[in-house]
Amino acid sequence: MRRPRVIAVVLLFAALLLAIPMEMITGSVSAAATNTKQLIDDSVGVLSKKEVKELNELANRYGSEIGINIIGIVTDKDQGTWEVLQDLYAKNNSNEDFSVSNAAVLILNTNHEKIYINVFQKAADHLDDERLSSITDIVADEYGEGRYKAAFQRYIESVYQYVTAGSQAVDSGKNSTVSSMISSTNDGTTFTSTTTTTSSSTSGTTSSTFTSTTTSTTNGTSFTSSSSGESSNGAMNSSNPSMFKKWSDPSYKKGNQLIFDEAKLLTGREYEELQELAKQYSEERKTDMIIYTTNDPLAYDVKRMTQDFYDEYGPGYKMRHGNAIILMVDMTHREIYLAGFYKAKVYFDDDRLDQIRDKIAPYLADKEYKDGFLTYLKTVHKYMGYRPGVNPDNLLLNIWVQLGAALVIGGGIVTLLVYRSGGRVTVDAQTYEDPNSAGLVDYSDQYIRTCTTRTRRYSSSSSSSSSGGGGSGGGGTTSGGHSHSGSRGSF
Amino acid sequence: MPVIEYKCSNCGSGMEYDTYSEMLTCHSCGRQDNIQDMQDPMTKYVFTEEDAAEEYHCHSCGAVIITEAETSATSCSFCGSAVVLGDRLKGNLAPVKIIPFAISKEEAVMEFKRWCGKGLITPKGFMSANRIKGITGMYVPFWLYDLQNEIEVHGRATKVSKYRSGDYDYTETAHYDFYREICLDYIKVPADASAKMTDEIMDKLEPFPYEKLENFKTPYLAGYVAETYSYDEEELLPRVKEKIQEYIFEFIDSTVTEYTSAKYDKVHIHTETQRADYVLLPVWVLHYDYNKLEYTFAMNGQTGKVVGKPPISKSKVFAWFAGLSAIFFLVFQLVSYLYIGGKF
Numbered sequence: 001m002r003r004p005r006v007i008a009v010v011l012l013f014a015a016l017l018l019a020i021p022m023e024m025i026t027g028s029v030s031a032a033a034t035n036t037k038q039l040i041d042d043s044v045g046v047l048s049k050k051e052v053k054e055l056n057e058l059a060n061r062y063g064s065e066i067g068i069n070i071i072g073i074v075t076d077k078d079q080g081t082w083e084v085l086q087d088l089y090a091k092n093n094s095n096e097d098f099s100v101s102n103a104a105v106l107i108l109n110t111n112h113e114k115i116y117i118n119v120f121q122k123a124a125d126h127l128d129d130e131r132l133s134s135i136t137d138i139v140a141d142e143y144g145e146g147r148y149k150a151a152f153q154r155y156i157e158s159v160y161q162y163v164t165a166g167s168q169a170v171d172s173g174k175n176s177t178v179s180s181m182i183s184s185t186n187d188g189t190t191f192t193s194t195t196t197t198t199s200s201s202t203s204g205t206t207s208s209t210f211t212s213t214t215t216s217t218t219n220g221t222s223f224t225s226s227s228s229g230e231s232s233n234g235a236m237n238s239s240n241p242s243m244f245k246k247w248s249d250p251s252y253k254k255g256n257q258l259i260f261d262e263a264k265l266l267t268g269r270e271y272e273e274l275q276e277l278a279k280q281y282s283e284e285r286k287t288d289m290i291i292y293t294t295n296d297p298l299a300y301d302v303k304r305m306t307q308d309f310y311d312e313y314g315p316g317y318k319m320r321h322g323n324a325i326i327l328m329v330d331m332t333h334r335e336i337y338l339a340g341f342y343k344a345k346v347y348f349d350d351d352r353l354d355q356i357r358d359k360i361a362p363y364l365a366d367k368e369y370k371d372g373f374l375t376y377l378k379t380v381h382k383y384m385g386y387r388p389g390v391n392p393d394n395l396l397l398n399i400w401v402q403l404g405a406a407l408v409i410g411g412g413i414v415t416l417l418v419y420r421s422g423g424r425v426t427v428d429a430q431t432y433e434d435p436n437s438a439g440l441v442d443y444s445d446q447y448i449r450t451c452t453t454r455t456r457r458y459s460s461s462s463s464s465s466s467s468g469g470g471g472s473g474g475g476g477t478t479s480g481g482h483s484h485s486g487s488r489g490s491f
Numbered sequence: 492m493p494v495i496e497y498k499c500s501n502c503g504s505g506m507e508y509d510t511y512s513e514m515l516t517c518h519s520c521g522r523q524d525n526i527q528d529m530q531d532p533m534t535k536y537v538f539t540e541e542d543a544a545e546e547y548h549c550h551s552c553g554a555v556i557i558t559e560a561e562t563s564a565t566s567c568s569f570c571g572s573a574v575v576l577g578d579r580l581k582g583n584l585a586p587v588k589i590i591p592f593a594i595s596k597e598e599a600v601m602e603f604k605r606w607c608g609k610g611l612i613t614p615k616g617f618m619s620a621n622r623i624k625g626i627t628g629m630y631v632p633f634w635l636y637d638l639q640n641e642i643e644v645h646g647r648a649t650k651v652s653k654y655r656s657g658d659y660d661y662t663e664t665a666h667y668d669f670y671r672e673i674c675l676d677y678i679k680v681p682a683d684a685s686a687k688m689t690d691e692i693m694d695k696l697e698p699f700p701y702e703k704l705e706n707f708k709t710p711y712l713a714g715y716v717a718e719t720y721s722y723d724e725e726e727l728l729p730r731v732k733e734k735i736q737e738y739i740f741e742f743i744d745s746t747v748t749e750y751t752s753a754k755y756d757k758v759h760i761h762t763e764t765q766r767a768d769y770v771l772l773p774v775w776v777l778h779y780d781y782n783k784l785e786y787t788f789a790m791n792g793q794t795g796k797v798v799g800k801p802p803i804s805k806s807k808v809f810a811w812f813a814g815l816s817a818i819f820f821l822v823f824q825l826v827s828y829l830y831i832g833g834k835f
Binding site: 385386387390392396397399402403405406407409410411413414417418421422423424425426427428429431432433434436437438439440441442443444445446447448449450451452453454455456457 | 610611612613639648655658659660661662663664665666667668669670671672673674675676677678679680692694695697698735737738741742746796797798799800801803808811812813814815816817818819820823824827830831
């Protein structure tokens with residue numbers, strides 16, 4: 001009698017504990033699975049089913065946001081791009097699957113060890129040769145190391161980033177031109193194509209064999225953009241004294257500088273240490289973790305400064321204007337701003353940025369800049385290990401809280417075991433009650449009065465710590481068209 | 492003749508109550524008598540003053556029967572014959588009803604061993620249950636009360652409702668005065684009348700199957716130990732009242748569930764004893780030696796339920812504690828991992 005009951009109690013506990021988070025997990029998965037198109041195809045089998053599914057979800061999510069079919073294909077057939085696409089299109093029932101309208105198509109040919117990227121209509125408007133070749137470089141990096149999933153993931157992310165990053169000047173007639181040309185010819189020469197060829201080194205070295213890049217634009221369909229989006233939107237900037245212009249020179253980017261201590265808050269050694277850590281973390285999370293400090297008397301709005309810095313310097317992991325999180329410290333106005341771009345925007349919503357800001361503001365207020373920046377880097381690195389939407393500071397996820405809870409439950413069950421070892425009372429109120437005579441004979445309920453109290457609703461957004469000022473605003477979009485999340489406060 | 496023995500009318504051996512056939516049985520020749528049809532020797536005999544003896548002698552061997560003041564049935568410690576002390580079962584000491592044993596001695600030992608084997612935190616040596624020192628079938632005196640209760644409750648209660656409007660949270664608390672009049676009857680609430688048995692253990696032995704109650708006849712006691720009550724119905728009434736008080740408050744609580752909170756200002760419980768019957772209920776008492784200590788266990792003679800504090804192995808308790816904690820910790824970690832780790 002006793003053993004099954006104990007086991008049942010244990011199982012019940014376990015079931016209860018599992019039930020809640022499991023529901024969250026399955027709930028989020030099923031929500032993401034609705035209305036997905038087939039965009040990823042792997043006929044060679046270098047990706048696992050799970051990876052294909054994940055990539056497909058990612059491609060759908062990003063693709064639907066920018067209105068472009070982000071297609072990725074692995075093949076080993078000796079076919080041209082067009083045949084591959086036609087095969088796939090014919091194989092699938094839905095008109096949506098592998099449709100080339102407004103599409104970017106990546107084909108990894110494992111037979112030739114070649115990468116083909118082709119863009120159609122809207123995608124062609126946004127991705128010029130320069131951008132395509134930079135995407136090709138990124139994909140080639142991963143492909144060369146045999147990381148197929150990463151290759152696709154980076155491809156999907158970069159397409160998304162470039163398309164959202166700002167429009168190439170779009171001339172309205174071009175759309176129709178491209179589509180008509182596609183329909184007229186059938187040999188795959190009508191679109192912008194970038195081809196990266198591998199030198200076929202057969203040695204076992206895993207170092208990248210993707211060195212030579214040839215970009216060819218065929219058939220006179222000129223997609224070269226006449227004017228850049230940044231400059232056309234630049235008018236919005238003009239009121240600001242652009243103290244970040246100096247960073248716009250791409251040569252700065254080569255140094256992979258992540259800490260910009262213009263306000264000279266750090267000693268040389270501290271700077272080196274932080275820069276080293278930032279580099280390591282940025283590499284691990286594939287996201288540039290940037291700190292920018294300024295005490296320029298010309299400093300203006302901290303959020304605008306952050307945006308302008310992003311536009312000018314164009315930080316991003318292995319690319320310009322890519323994944324980046326920026327901590328802007330304005331010593332002139334004693335304000336800080338945190339902004340997450342692209343991948344960092346997904347991982348750092350305004351709430352998470354608020355949490356980070358609350359953690360570092362006290363350090364900055366106490367002039368412990370190094371510790372503050374260290375906390376920033378560590379927290380950013382840690383939070384990127386948590387799925388977006390999950391609160392990383394949730395007490396239930398804390399290892400010590402979990403250990404404590406496990407000990408309490410274990411102790412509780414054991415106490416119950418010891419307590420019950422001598423037998424227990426198994427009679428209750430019903431055992432001896434005479435059901436025929438039990439009952440309420442008479443009753444009355446008299447209302448006397450009602451008291452009403454009211455309290456002002458506590459709003460969590462202005463709940464920053466004592467040393468951090470009120471956060472307002474959140475995210476936004478830079479003049480260059482990069483949307484970001486954000487958190488702002490003083491210290 | 493205050494000492495009653497049951498001799499087989501065929502062979503003259505001592506007869507005992509048999510739990511399988513529920514009859515008085517002769518182990519020598521197998522003769523069985525139906526107890527409810529038998530004439531109780533008690534009713535034939537008219538006791539006289541001289542019978543209130545201080546000393547009882549065994550009819551079979553003539554030895555002095557060793558008894559305690561409460562003993563009403565036992566066996567001769569010399570020849571083992573079952574004897575019933577008639578003068579301690581007459582007049583107001585006469586039980587009204589009895590629940591006979593349904594579990595024989597062998598079954599009781601087996602049942603106890605089974606119970607020991609199931610102990611999760613008892614030491615290994617105890618689990619084998621091979622050190623049973625003694626087992627006694629004992630009819631324990633109980634009073635069964637039929638109690639009629641009239642309850643009046645005055646109290647105050649609140650209903651709280653919360654809502655939101657604009658920038659404010661509102662809490663509305665409505666206050667009430669209430670009155671409840673309740674009739675509650677409890678039937679056959681048991682209270683053990685033996686001074687030897689601890690109340691805590693006896694309470695845990697409940698419930699006894701009352702449908703097995705038989706009219707009392709002395710032959711049921713043949714082969715077992717029985718005691719007379721140490722406390723009378725008046726003395727035990729407070730204990731029974733305390734026992735049902737908990738149930739009564741449970742019932743009162745169930746009449747005010749529509750309120751968020753309720754406070755009882757005045758609770759008046761009037762309890763009337765409708766009836767109190769003196770009955771004997773069957774309990775196996777086991778003595779067990781473990782590690783130079785004696786442990787006592789009681790078993791319900793009808794249901795087999797075992798009660799009593801077994802020795803507890805510290806290492807087993809710790810092992811359970813560590814094991815369960817580790818399992819829960821791993822489960823937590825796994826759940827968190829699934830929850831937070833899913834990168835896209």
